Amino acid sequence: MAPDPIISTKHRRRAATAAALAASVEWYDYFVFGIAAALVFGKTFFPAGNPAAGVLASFATFAVGFLARPLGGIIAGNLGDKRGRKPVLVLAIAVMGVATTAIGLLPTYASIGIAAPLILVLLRLVQGVAVGAQWGGAMLLATEYAPEGKRGLYGSLVQLGVPIGVVLANTVFLVASKVAPAADFLTWAWRVPFLVGVLVLALAWYIHRHVEETPEFRRAAAAATTRKSSPLREILRNHLGTVLLAGGSFTVNTATFYILITGTLDYTTRELGMDRTTVLTATLLISCTQLAIIPLAAGLSDKIGRIKIYTFGAVGLLIWAVPMFLLIDAASLPLLVVGSFVASVFLSIMYGPQAALFAELFTPEMRYTGASLGYQLSAVVGGGLAPFIMVLLLESTGTSMSVSVYIIVLAVVALVSISMLAKRARVRPAASVAD
Secondary structure, eight states, X not given: OOOOTTSOHHHXXXXXXXXXXXXXXXXXXHHXXXXXXXXXXXXXXXXXXXXXXXXXXXXXXXXXXXXXXXXXXXXXXXXXXXXXXXXXXXXXXXXXXXXXXXXXXXXXXXXXXXXXXHHXXXXXXXXXXXXXXXXXXXXXXXXXXXXXXXXXXXXXXXXXXXXXXXXXXXXXXXXXXXXXXXXXXXXXXXXXXXXXXXGHHHHHHHHHHHOOOOHHHHHHHHHTTTOOSOHHHHHHHHSHHHHHHHHHHHHHHHHHHXXXXXXXXXXXXXXXXXXXXXXXXXXXXXXXXXXXXXXXXXHHHHHHOHHHHHHHHHHHHHHHHHHHHHHHTTTOHHHHHHHHHHHHHHHHHHHHHHHHHHHHTSOTTXXXXXXXXXXXHHIIIIIITHHXXXXXXXXXXXXXXXXXXXXHHHHHHHHHHHHHXXXXXXXXXXXXXXX
């Protein structure tokens, strides 16, 4: 369905900017937990005689947030397809801000014992629900306001929230590391990045007051006044195959991304003896390059097709999986940067068109639910478990090549899923008939 031509450029830009900001602050809140899981939580919330055991427990808590993301996608998708994209997005931002701030105020294991990790897990679950609800709302706020022929580019503005969130999270942790004495980092300085999360409540208020509901949802709602079926029930009955293929196509991206920003941070500092600040700085600089590549890939997908760009990125990850860890294992900063940078290029090439691709798989009446479920399933299988699996593979095999094999297997799954999605697209319009 073509975007409403009477929507002004001002309203389009306001909606796209709000969606990009929502994604950025939401992912910032989510990523500070990942950095803290690699550097802090294993020592402060999960003390153990074996450092690897503490890190595994910390990464398991990190993974819990991913397990909650499909629940957030289901709840928000059903509400978002019935009540609107904007109110659900506002609620998701507010919930994330409260949960992140609460983590920054949480006493450690030394203060309240076993209650500390239990509450940390609970708050991580809340974060997972919030980010699972946020992505679909922000993505649809941007893509459903997009001018004709620019859905990929507008969707990429939401995708930019990931590298922006990484840059912000790493920057705040770097500042905290530099300003606070080393002895204070584990006592109070790590809390500062979480306490900043309270500022996102201002953004939730702004979107609530100044951004209108998307034109596509308003038209779909007006045309569906007599429709009784639940969007979730419709997806599960008739379009579950598309959801699973969408998730399978993106799992390699989420897994490789979290291996780079979280698993590698632990691996290089704990196993290879590299400096924490140096590795954080390298991650920050590499994430900055994604700010240029993501919109370029998305804009190109508007011209030559989403599937072609998406496939190219997946093939790149498959080929680069082994060279990447050969370079990282050298424990050299320049080689670490090269290995991570090339991988981030392929990640960005996939990530740029992904929002528009997933939106186009489903009709407006079920789009929030379907797109969110596909994305969040990939996050559970790929992102949430990847750092945990990486530590297990390294501990059990003693070689990083086992992690490369893990990435290669996921890349093959992605290419098969993309091929099947492409065949379905050639046979029929997106979401026009049951799977």
